[in-house]
Every structure is written in C-alpha cells, then in structure tokens.
Amino acid sequence: MSQKIAIISLGCPKNLVDSEQMVYSLQQAGYEMTTSIDLADAVVVNTCCFIDAAKSEAIENILELARMKEDPSTALRAIVVAGCMAQSCKEEIFAELPEVDGVVCCSALDRTVEAVREALEGKKPMIEGDLSAPPFECGRTLSNAEGYAYVKIGEGCDNRCSYCVIPSLRGPSRSRPMEYILSECRDLASKGIGELIVVAQDISKYGIDLTGKPQLVELLREMAKIEGVEWIRLHYINPDGLSDELIELIASEDKIVKYIDMPIQHISGRILADMNRHYTPEDVKEKVAKLRRIENMVIRTSLIVGFPGETEEEFEELCEFLREAKLDKVGAFPYSPQEGTPAAEMEGQIDEEVKLERAERIEYIQEDVMYERASGLEGKTLRLMCEGFDRIAEIWYGRSYAESPDIDGKIFFTDDAGVAAPGRFVNVVVDDAADGEPIGHTVE
Numbered sequence: 001m002s003q004k005i006a007i008i009s010l011g012c013p014k015n016l017v018d019s020e021q022m023v024y025s026l027q028q029a030g031y032e033m034t035t036s037i038d039l040a041d042a043v044v045v046n047t048c049c050f051i052d053a054a055k056s057e058a059i060e061n062i063l064e065l066a067r068m069k070e071d072p073s074t075a076l077r078a079i080v081v082a083g084c085m086a087q088s089c090k091e092e093i094f095a096e097l098p099e100v101d102g103v104v105c106c107s108a109l110d111r112t113v114e115a116v117r118e119a120l121e122g123k124k125p126m127i128e129g130d131l132s133a134p135p136f137e138c139g140r141t142l143s144n145a146e147g148y149a150y151v152k153i154g155e156g157c158d159n160r161c162s163y164c165v166i167p168s169l170r171g172p173s174r175s176r177p178m179e180y181i182l183s184e185c186r187d188l189a190s191k192g193i194g195e196l197i198v199v200a201q202d203i204s205k206y207g208i209d210l211t212g213k214p215q216l217v218e219l220l221r222e223m224a225k226i227e228g229v230e231w232i233r234l235h236y237i238n239p240d241g242l243s244d245e246l247i248e249l250i251a252s253e254d255k256i257v258k259y260i261d262m263p264i265q266h267i268s269g270r271i272l273a274d275m276n277r278h279y280t281p282e283d284v285k286e287k288v289a290k291l292r293r294i295e296n297m298v299i300r301t302s303l304i305v306g307f308p309g310e311t312e313e314e315f316e317e318l319c320e321f322l323r324e325a326k327l328d329k330v331g332a333f334p335y336s337p338q339e340g341t342p343a344a345e346m347e348g349q350i351d352e353e354v355k356l357e358r359a360e361r362i363e364y365i366q367e368d369v370m371y372e373r374a375s376g377l378e379g380k381t382l383r384l385m386c387e388g389f390d391r392i393a394e395i396w397y398g399r400s401y402a403e404s405p406d407i408d409g410k411i412f413f414t415d416d417a418g419v420a421a422p423g424r425f426v427n428v429v430v431d432d433a434a435d436g437e438p439i440g441h442t443v444e
C-alpha cells in the first residue's frame with residue numbers, strides 16, 4: 001500500500017507553484033497525496049520567511065505537526081521542511097526543531113522525493129542544491145479547481161532591495177526558457193484553465209539573463225495566441241521595468257486583463273533610495289499616469305510603512321500621493337527587519353506601534369477608494385471567473401478582471417440563469433454594492 005503524503009503550502013504564489021511541482025513529483029514516484037493531515041505518513045511544509053510573521057506561521061505549523069506526530073491515533077511519522085525557511089535556516093532547523101525529520105531547500109526542489117523517502121526512513125536528510133541552477137522544470141498538480149493557475153516564469157532576483165532576503169534565498173534572476181512556459185500554458189489551457197497569472201520575483205526582468213534584453217512583451221504576445229486562454233494577469237512588475245511597449249501591449253491585447261500589480265513600496269525619494277529601489281517618485285507618477293490612460297485600468301500596489309528613518313512628513317507625503325492617485329488596491333506592510341539585510345542595520349528603526357498605526361492610516365485612506373469604486377459597479381454587467389458556491393451563505397462567488405485570487409475581494413451572486421460552475425466564465429449584473437462588496441445575479 002502506497003504511503004500517503006500531505007503538503008502545507010505557505011507564502012506567495014511562487015511557493016504555491018513549487019508545491020504543485022512537489023505534489024506532481026511525489027505522485028510520479030508512487031506516493032498517494034492526501035489533504036487529510038492525520039492520514040498522512042509524512043507532511044511537507046513548504047515555508048516562507050519573507051517577514052517575521054511568515055516565519056512564525058511556518059514554525060506554528062511545524063510545532064502543530066510535531067504534536068500530531070506524538071498522537072498514536074494519527075499515521076504521521078515524518079515532517080519535512082521545504083521552501084524559503086529551509087533555505088534560510090537549514091543549519092539550525094534540526095537543532096531548534098528536533099521534531100523535524102527532513103529539510104529540503106528551495107534550491108533542491110527537484111530532490112523533494114528523495115527528502116521525503118529518507119525522512120520516512122529516519123535518515124534526517126538536509127538537502128541543498130545550487131542556487132544559480134536553472135529553474136526546475138517539472139509537471140504540476142494544480143492546487144485549485146477554480147479555473148485559474150499561476151505561471152511562474154523565472155526564479156530568483158537581482159534587484160537587491162535593501163530590506164529583502166529573497167536574493168539570498170532564491171538566488172540570482174533565472175528565466176525559464178520561453179518554449180517551456182508556452183508548452184505549460186498550452187497544457188493548462190487544454191485542461192480548461194482560462195485564467196493565467198504571470199508571476200516571478202519581478203516579471204519585468206524576464207529574459208534579460210537569457211538574451212540580454214527584457215522578453216516579457218514577446219512572451220505575453222505568444223501566450224495571448226493560445227486558444228482557451230481568456231485572461232492573462234500580470235503580478236510583480238516593478239515600476240522601473242514597466243516599459244512603454246509593455247503598457248501599449250496591456251492596452252491593446254484584449255486577453256491581458258486591465259489589472260496590474262506594481263509594487264512601489266513608497267513615494268519618498270530618500271526612502272526609495274535607501275530601499276535601493278531603481279526608480280524615483282517622478283517615475284512612479286509618470287507610470288501611474290500612463291496606466292490611467294487605459295480605460296478601467298486597475299492598479300494594485302504594495303507599500304512598506306515604518307521603513308528606517310521614515311519621518312511623519314515622509315509618511316504624509318505617501319498619504320497625499322495615495323489620496324491623489326487613488327490606486328485601486330493597496331497592501332500596506334509594516335517594515336519587518338530581516339537579518340543579513342542592509343536595512344536591518346540602518347539607523348532610525350521605527351517603533352512597532354508607529355508602524356502599525358501608519359499601516360492603519362493607509363487602510364483608512366483606501367477604504368474611500370474601495371467604496372467609490374464598488375458603488376460605481378451597480379447596474380453594470382461584469383464578466384466573472386466563477387470560483388465556487390458558499391454552502392453556508394448559499395451563494396456563488398467569483399472574481400472579475402479587477403480581482404486577483406487570494407489578495408482581492410470576491411463578487412457574490414445568485415445563479416438566476418443557471419450557468420454557474422467553478423472555473424467557468426459567467427456574466428453577472430451587479431444589483432448592489434453599498435457595503436463595498438458587490439452582489440448580483442447571473443444573466444445569459
């Protein structure tokens with residue numbers, strides 16, 4: 001009887017794609033995958049450690065599994081730690097978490113099966129790979145049946161932002177060959193996946209390591225030719241990589257949804273320089289203005305508040321920018337110093353309460369934008385990716401082009417036309433959006 005393996009996938013969509021590759025590899029090796037942790041012989045925890053909160057979440061999951069391992073009513077015999085925290089803390093994990101039975105770094109994603117096998121044999125493997133090796137090419141077992149899939153086009157990053165540990169955990173920027181990406185996209189489309197979400201640490205840098213120049217535009221043009229793909233969504237484009245050619249393509253290619261995730265992090269020139277971000281406040285304002293020329297363009301961004309030395313004036317500068325720019329979706333994160341990064345050594349570290357208070361003030365500003373945007377939807381007919389049915393609320397839910405999975409809200413609807421099914425595109429008329437959460441009904 002084949003051994004059962006479960007996987008807990010933490011962190012970002014890039015880590016989720018890694019988890020899907022791990023599942024595929026384990027299935028190919030003859031293991032049976034289960035979503036019931038208590039039935040699993042081994043559990044792989046694919047971790048994140050971008051910020052302290054992520055590290056704590058990973059450790060909480062590992063300790064919970066350790067308790068289950070002690071419980072004779074469960075089948076659990078091995079805990080394998082994978083992902084960024086494995087890469088970052090590979091030496092200390094066994095010492096600080098003796099309950100762990102195996103460690104496989106994100107640089108050794110291709111050896112996950114070996115790590116699980118040896119962990120189950122009690123060999124306490126710690127497997128590390130070459131951080132500059134080409135990204136691991138392998139099939140995936142999708143983790144959702146909601147009609148969308150992330151397409152990871154590269155690994156690592158060369159940007160070296162002063163607050164970020166990613167380059168030391170994921171290595172230099174390495175793009176996947178375009179033909180591998182396109183064949184994966186064709187395979188996904190052939191399985192009925194209509195929405196492809198393009199991810200990497202900074203997708204704007206795609207292809208530079210392969211050809212010396214950015215190739216994202218070329219890649220997107222080829223992806224748009226694939227039959228069955230209806231939506232192509234772009235995440236993680238830094239302002240310095242948002243070229244006029246790319247903006248033109250977003251504007252002219254119907255399959256590329258009018259939605260962009262462009263992390264700007266701040267708007268103060270001094271802080272952007274200290275973050276080692278490769279653009280100026282003027283660049284940001286120029287890119288936002290160009291994007292705003294695209295009808296119904298939705299701009300998502302992420303911000304860091306409480307960066308070392310951030311004065312009340314600099315924070316107010318950011319607030320004023322948000323009031324003017326009215327960015328559609330904003331994630332504001334209190335700065336979290338990471339060991340080994342230049343920013344963690346900087347003078348003027350800000351108190352936690354001040355950081356949290358500033359993050360709240362950003363949320364407050366954005367609430368107005370959210371309500372204004374939602375109320376503008378009433379009476380409109382939206383094309384939604386139907387994601388599923390909420391059995392408790394007895395209502396369907398989905399996303400329009402303006403919502404990305406997991407990070408943006410949902411649109412709820414009744415299926416008056418009898419057309420709803422997970423993973424299918426449906427048309428919904430918005431009846432009400434008073435509380436900022438649009439609700440509607442399907443039409444033919």
Ligand code: SF4
Nearest residue numbers: 157159160161164166
């Ligand atoms: S762009 Fe900056 S923040 Fe993003 S992964 Fe690269 S170094 Fe980190």
